[in-house]
Amino acid sequence: MIPSQRQPADTGRAPVAEAADLEMLLAAVAWRLQTGATDVSASAHAQRALARECARDLLRLGRDAAALRRALKLARDQERRACRDAEHDSLTELPNRRRFDLQLQQALARRTSEQRTLAVLFLDLDDFKRVNDLHGHAVGDELLRIVARRLRGALRSSDMVCRLGGDEFACLVSGAPGRPELKRLAGALITAVSAPLQLGELQLSVRPSVGIAICPDDGVDAEALLQRADAAMFRAKRQRRGVAFFEPHTDLPAPSLEPVKAA
Numbered sequence: 001m002i003p004s005q006r007q008p009a010d011t012g013r014a015p016v017a018e019a020a021d022l023e024m025l026l027a028a029v030a031w032r033l034q035t036g037a038t039d040v041s042a043s044a045h046a047q048r049a050l051a052r053e054c055a056r057d058l059l060r061l062g063r064d065a066a067a068l069r070r071a072l073k074l075a076r077d078q079e080r081r082a083c084r085d086a087e088h089d090s091l092t093e094l095p096n097r098r099r100f101d102l103q104l105q106q107a108l109a110r111r112t113s114e115q116r117t118l119a120v121l122f123l124d125l126d127d128f129k130r131v132n133d134l135h136g137h138a139v140g141d142e143l144l145r146i147v148a149r150r151l152r153g154a155l156r157s158s159d160m161v162c163r164l165g166g167d168e169f170a171c172l173v174s175g176a177p178g179r180p181e182l183k184r185l186a187g188a189l190i191t192a193v194s195a196p197l198q199l200g201e202l203q204l205s206v207r208p209s210v211g212i213a214i215c216p217d218d219g220v221d222a223e224a225l226l227q228r229a230d231a232a233m234f235r236a237k238r239q240r241r242g243v244a245f246f247e248p249h250t251d252l253p254a255p256s257l258e259p260v261k262a263a
């Protein structure tokens with residue numbers, strides 16, 4: 001037998017160490033080299049396959065991560081939009097009644113510790129129904145958007161204006177405004193809203209009536225303040241005064257009389 005064709009007797013033991021003569025040693029070494037080379041080439045092949053698989057997995061992982069990031073951003077955007085829609089008026093993009101109530105309650109809670117006054121201004125456009133009736137709902141909508149922008153522009157950034165609904169708006173003025181300052185502010189809001197406006201061919205103007213309620217003089221909770229500012233606005237409109245401060249004797253409903261009991 002030629003040496004290269006001889007196989008070690010027992011592949012489970014170390015054949016090189018057990019070679020009894022030179023011929024067996026050569027055969028054992030040749031066999032070791034051959035199996036070693038096969039092992040190296042098999043392992044290199046396996047490693048290349050593994051590397052390819054890893055690269056594919058990494059690519060898939062990258063794509064999955066990007067898709068996950070996109071889905072997460074979409075969900076966050078949707079959540080933000082839902083929160084925003086829940087607290088904003090879709091026509092004017094001003095905060096809505098719900099947002100106003102929350103902010104008023106927060107301002108009232110802070111006021112207690114800071115001992116400051118704050119005021120609610122209630123605005124309602126005069127004869128707005130005529131705008132809709134004469135020029136159509138779309139013109140009325142555009143006018144409401146413009147009024148919203150004008151109110152926002154006439155207030156400090158620390159003050160808040162919301163659309164309560166229809167042609168009604170409310171402002172929350174915090175800090176420590178006195179009556180003269182509040183009267184001036186109401187006048188500035190009326191001037192801003194009443195400026196003539198051009199809508200295509202149409203030239204229009206609207207005027208608001210404003211009622212003012214002050215915390216703590218006129219109430220210390222959100223509902224009372226808004227109701228009282230509304231009552232004052234109603235009187236301002238009725239008397240065509242433009243602005244009115246809440247007056248308990250005039251604006252509160254008279255207490256109902258107890259029915260006389262039969263004897």
Ligand SMILES: Nc1nc2c(ncn2[C@@H]2O[C@H](COP(=O)(O)OP(=O)(O)OP(=O)(O)O)[C@@H](O)[C@H]2O)c(=O)[nH]1
Pocket residue numbers: 091124125126127128129130132136137138139140141144165166167
């Ligand atoms: N264009 C438009 N009109 C609205 C909207 N919401 C409510 N309105 C209309 O606004 C009008 C408000 O009515 P009122 O405040 O009672 O009527 P007004 O003519 O302003 O009367 P006074 O407040 O007494 O001066 C109604 O005709 C509603 O139909 C809206 O989103 N868009």
